[in-house]
Amino acid sequence: MMSTRQNALKASDVALCGLVCLAGVAVTFLVLILFVRSEQRTVNVAFQLEVDERFSRLQRRFNTQVLKLDVVRRFFINADDVTEKEFLGFVTPLVGEDEAYSWVSRILEKDLQAFRAKALRNGTSDFSYHEINPDTGERVPLTRRPEHWILLYLLKRDDVKIIPGMDVLARPGRQALMSKARETRQIVVSQPLKMTNGQSGIFFVAPVFQELSGVPLSDDNLQGFVVSTVRLASLMEQGIPLPSLQRLNVTLSLIDTQHQGENIYQSSAPAAPSALYAQRLLKVADQNYLIRFRPSSTFLVANSYTLSISLIIVFGSGLTLLLTLMVYLLITQRARALSLVDERTQDLRLLNITDHLTGVYNRRYFEELMERLLIEANVQYRPLSLIMFDVDHFKQINDRWGHQCGDNVLKSLCARIRSATRKTDLLCRTGGEEFALICPDTELNNTRLLAEKLRALISTLPFDEVGQVTCSFGVATWIPSESFDAFIRRADSAMYRAKASGRDQVQLADMEQIG
């Protein structure tokens, strides 16, 4: 019974530990999902903030470029005749790195001579009419045209030398761009064009019309153009701290042109594989740009949460293991305690039903056994016999050899009888030196033979110290429907008859019920 209980506990232990383990794993998984979601939101917010910050810088940079050009344009509108010195004096504070400002005068073919003379008079050095062959890049004489757009002043920070007097109409892309400014009378912005230093740049062109009060502006009032050129990479990157530059991959493309979708600028930080993406529309004068933002690996590393994920997994697994171990220990300790209680209960039960001196069943259990066996015998019609026996002259043994010696005789006597009987025969101590042997499934004659055998076993072999000991036996077999008391009385009477008849003998009980 105990081992069944232990097995059952083991199965339930494993199930419970498995459940605790599963619960631990589930909680860890849940925490992981919640953490990853929250971190993804945080990274997304960080990316959007970075994009907003970069976009506002770019917007400011482009707008500042337009504003500065407008300031120079107003200078030309308000001044009657601008000398090179005045131009340089006004523009120098505005020119940034990678930028150039120039003044291009509109000159009719017939005015070329006079314009050159005036320029030289105004102190413009090295003035010489020419244009650049777009195919060879060489300086060639002016082509005859009704009007020329002559570069007169130029201020820039690089070393490429431009000689005043160049007709910019011969330069690729300039005519369409400047004509647009002339027609719209607004500042226009070019697609990326090759600058004189060979680099790709954006041209901001502002038309300068002579404003006469009351007279509407016409093409003939066009005096020239103020042009600022900026290297595209400089426009996109100048003033932005290096760490910020490294965090984002930025591309710039034009909208509403035949180059739509083509990237005209790509930042040096490559895009890392990520779902993060943002795009913004940038309007500068007449041009619409699309700026696309993607995170670089630097951004992803700076906002990485893989270490935290590993820590959650390690701590979660550790806690799960610890919890499972604790539950396992608790369960096994509980099982051990229960089995101990079982053992103690059985010990107590044994103590309760056995005689402490001889170890055989006591009187109380004898009565309990008999009641149960009588019911079984009654129901199953099986024989049930009883041998009652009493040590002869036991008082004398006590008196002669002492009480301790008497005890030893009782113990040895029980040991002898148990060794000579079947396991199913139940030996009980019913009084001081009085015993009963219950013999289930045994007929009267066999019981008598057994009693004879026991009598001989006791009387023929001497006991330690005291020598020969004899017993008187009464044998009875249960008569169906006979009561417990009547059955005992019959066996008892037979035993007393054996005593009365000289002791050390076996007497059979009457087969008629007494009383």
Ligand SMILES: Nc1nc2c(ncn2[C@@H]2O[C@H](COP(=O)(O)OP(=O)(O)OP(=O)(O)O)[C@@H](O)[C@H]2O)c(=O)[nH]1
């Ligand atoms: N040593 C010892 N003596 C016991 C124990 N129980 C009862 N006795 C003694 O057993 C003796 C029984 O004596 P009696 O009832 O006179 O019977 P008897 O001397 O055996 O004489 P008969 O039964 O007539 O042969 C008493 O002296 C009890 O004190 C016990 O557990 N140990």
